[in-house]
Amino acid sequence: MARSFPLRLARAVAGSVRDAVARRTAPPVVLAVREERLTRLAPSVLADLHERVVTAERERVPGVLVVVDDPGGGVAVVVADARSSAREVQVFGIEDRESATVALTRHGFRPESTRVTLRDGAPEADGEPVAVAHVTAANVEALGALVAPLAGRLAVGGVLVTEAADPARLAAVEAAFVGTDVRYVRQAQLHVVREG
Secondary structure (H helix, E strand, O other): OOOHHHHHHHHHHHHHHHHHHHHHHOOHHHHHHHHOOOOOOOHHHHHHHHHHHHHHHHOOOOOEEEEEOOOOOHHHHHHHHHOOOOOOEEEEOOOOHHHHHHHHHHOOOOOOOOOEEEEOOOOOOOOOOEEEEEEOOOOHHHHHHHHHHHHOOEEEEEEEEEOOOOHHHHHHHHHHOOOOOEEEEEOOOEEEEEOO
């Protein structure tokens, strides 16, 4: 137990530093969705995700962009803003569809005309390749169930971003990618990069 407190403290300090840097360097959309309280995710998480989408666009990674469990629509706004193409953004698990639609529209992304699709339920294992996905889940079981169908769809060069700070969440993510050539990168959240 004595070892875990210093580790938690070090992670908290590192997270605070990342967030302070992100507030100064993040794209304006990140600061806007945080100010409007469209998401509880930290600025560093949103800035990392924005950069992952920009990189996927630049490197022409094939596939759609996926956002799972985004109650306020803030993550969908960040992802839609980061894309430079007409690539589709699929948003799953929206609790308040009307609020999310208003948030997206206010930021210039009318769902019916900008290839941002609000979908019921969870992503399925069959479907288009995925270039970048962001998954939020309330618990370990939900995380495993949401990541598993996306693991097989992640394109080479694609990235799945999720919160996996504790060992149980990390194990759920790793279980979904067994037998897949991936690299795990720890940033503000865990980034699982498909390599082959």
